[in-house]
Amino acid sequence: DTVLTQSPLSLPVTxxxxxxxxxxxxxxxLHSNEYNYLDWYLQKPGQSPQLxxxxxxxxxSGVPDRFSGSGSGTDFTLEISRVEAEDVGIYYCMQxxxxxxxxxxxTRLDIK
Amino acid sequence: QVHLVESxxxxxxxxxxxxxxxxxxxxxxxxYGMHWVRQAPGKGLEWVALIGYDGYKKSYAxxxxxxxxxxxxxxxSTVYLQMNRxxxxxxxxxxxxxxxxxxxxxxxxxxxxxx
Numbered sequence: 001d002t003v004l005t006q007s008p009l010s011l012p013v014t015x016x017x018x019x020x021x022x023x024x025x026x027x028x029x030l031h032s033n034e035y036n037y038l039d040w041y042l043q044k045p046g047q048s049p050q051l052x053x054x055x056x057x058x059x060x061s062g063v064p065d066r067f068s069g070s071g072s073g074t075d076f077t078l079e080i081s082r083v084e085a086e087d088v089g090i091y092y093c094m095q096x097x098x099x100x101x102x103x104x105x106x107t108r109l110d111i112k
Numbered sequence: 113q114v115h116l117v118e119s120x121x122x123x124x125x126x127x128x129x130x131x132x133x134x135x136x137x138x139x140x141x142x143x144y145g146m147h148w149v150r151q152a153p154g155k156g157l158e159w160v161a162l163i164g165y166d167g168y169k170k171s172y173a174x175x176x177x178x179x180x181x182x183x184x185x186x187x188x189s190t191v192y193l194q195m196n197r198x199x200x201x202x203x204x205x206x207x208x209x210x211x212x213x214x215x216x217x218x219x220x221x222x223x224x225x226x227x
Contacts, residue, residue, distance in 0.1 A: 039215065047219075048207055048217045048218065048219050048220050049157065049207075049217055050217075051214060051215060051216075051217075054213060054214050054215070055213060060214060092156065092157060094157070094215075096211065096215070099162070099171060100159045100162065100171060100173065101147065101149075101159050101162075101211075102159065103156060103157040103158075103159070104156075105156055106156045106157075
């Protein structure tokens with residue numbers, strides 16, 4: 001199975017400051033159609049995962065533009081330009097190119 | 113609007129069986145592969161099973177293979193996860209998810225396996 005490794009696993013951030021989460025894959029997530037099959041989710045306490053970014057860099061509907069995704073192949077990044085209190089939770093990357101789909105370990109973001 | 117609603121969760125004794133349902137709406141089920149993903153208390157997300165758009169391709173995680181069956185009923189727009197010989201370690205919230213460019217997820221069904 002494809003292994004996704006996230007870092008850091010814990011991310012304390014001051015409101016208004018930027019934040020960045022890395023997701024590295026042990027195999028390429030780049031399809032022949034030139035899309036990278038890597039998604040980012042935020043899971044708030046007691047809720048199901050909510051899609052933030054799909055195909056590595058496309059924001060899902062309704063997601064604030066302070067969230068952005070980048071990367072290709074095996075190395076991906078989620079960036080939050082200015083963290084807000086409502087951004088607390090656990091962030092997961094997920095790959096859907098290879099079967100089975102797999103997830104990173106999760107990064108817990110909290111407010112300093 | 114896409115909706116997925118899981119049901120059938122509950123408390124069950126080890127060794128017993130349980131079937132989860134995922135009622136879907138807002139899209140044509142026959143066009144999509146469907147998955148079950150679970151999350152044990154305090155843990156991360158773990159993929160459990162998938163069924164292809166046509167119902168023929170099925171795949172299971174090693175942790176559940178031989179004990180779990182995924183199926184779909186197009187007429188009812190519903191996906192099922194039949195779980196047999198349940199173990200304490202199967203305790204989790206089970207999410208139904210529709211694959212695609214943008215995956216869609218349900219709110220989850222809680223399964224507790226305990227004597």
